[in-house]
Amino acid sequence: xxxxxxAQTEISVVxxxxxTLDCVYETRDTTYYLFWYKQPPSGELVFLIRRNxxxxxxxxxxxxxxxxxxxxxxxxxxxxxxxxxxxxxxxxALSEARNTDKLIFGTGTxxxxxx
Amino acid sequence: xxxxxxxxxxxxxxxxxxxxxxxxxxxxxxxxxFWYRQFPKQSLMLMATSNEGSKATYEQxxxxxxxLINHASLTLSTLTVxxxxxxxxxxxxxxxxxxxDSYEQYFGPGTRLTxx
Numbered sequence: 001x002x003x004x005x006x007a008q009t010e011i012s013v014v015x016x017x018x019x020t021l022d023c024v025y026e027t028r029d030t031t032y033y034l035f036w037y038k039q040p041p042s043g044e045l046v047f048l049i050r051r052n053x054x055x056x057x058x059x060x061x062x063x064x065x066x067x068x069x070x071x072x073x074x075x076x077x078x079x080x081x082x083x084x085x086x087x088x089x090x091x092x093a094l095s096e097a098r099n100t101d102k103l104i105f106g107t108g109t110x111x112x113x114x115x
Numbered sequence: 116x117x118x119x120x121x122x123x124x125x126x127x128x129x130x131x132x133x134x135x136x137x138x139x140x141x142x143x144x145x146x147x148x149f150w151y152r153q154f155p156k157q158s159l160m161l162m163a164t165s166n167e168g169s170k171a172t173y174e175q176x177x178x179x180x181x182x183l184i185n186h187a188s189l190t191l192s193t194l195t196v197x198x199x200x201x202x203x204x205x206x207x208x209x210x211x212x213x214x215x216d217s218y219e220q221y222f223g224p225g226t227r228l229t230x231x
Contacts, residue, residue, distance in 0.1 A: 033218055043206060045159075045222040091158065100217050101147065105158045 004106035012112045020078045023092030031097035034075045040088040121223035138209030144189035145211035153206040199230040
């Protein structure tokens, strides 16, 4: 069965701290896609990254970085030098190649960055 | 590019009435659109997938007769909540997949429905 687990419900940090959001997934497919989305208080989902199962290279985009490890079925997201504007709910999601219509979301991690 | 709009952004309706939510892809054609529901402080749950010109495919547990989905054109899908009840109060989010794309979904800003 497909499943995405975000064990951290809420995280609070002070500005400039680094923070890592954990994501563990379950799937029986060998081809799948992993996503991270940001949902600020306005509610709109903001796409951050998509990674396919054959690409285990870590990715860095500005202050954001992602660590994909198939051996532990994890796709963790790190924000370096956090800012107040990073405060949001972050969702990790999975879709399998056999049914890319279905995007399975984790329960989300609420990040609060205090000044 | 790849902008999806939803209308209205907020709606309050009385129990027993119906409310329609529109989802539009503004700068691309979407053969497939998706409807999600999000309860407060919870995750997004896929309600249904709609393909232009055909009937929507509903997820298990979602009442087809209660949540009517119409995808009449390549840029518009509508979700009608019929005979709304307070428990239908939720945040409804649509997403759209561009024609020819197999993976991406572009999300709308969501519609907050409150049923009194």
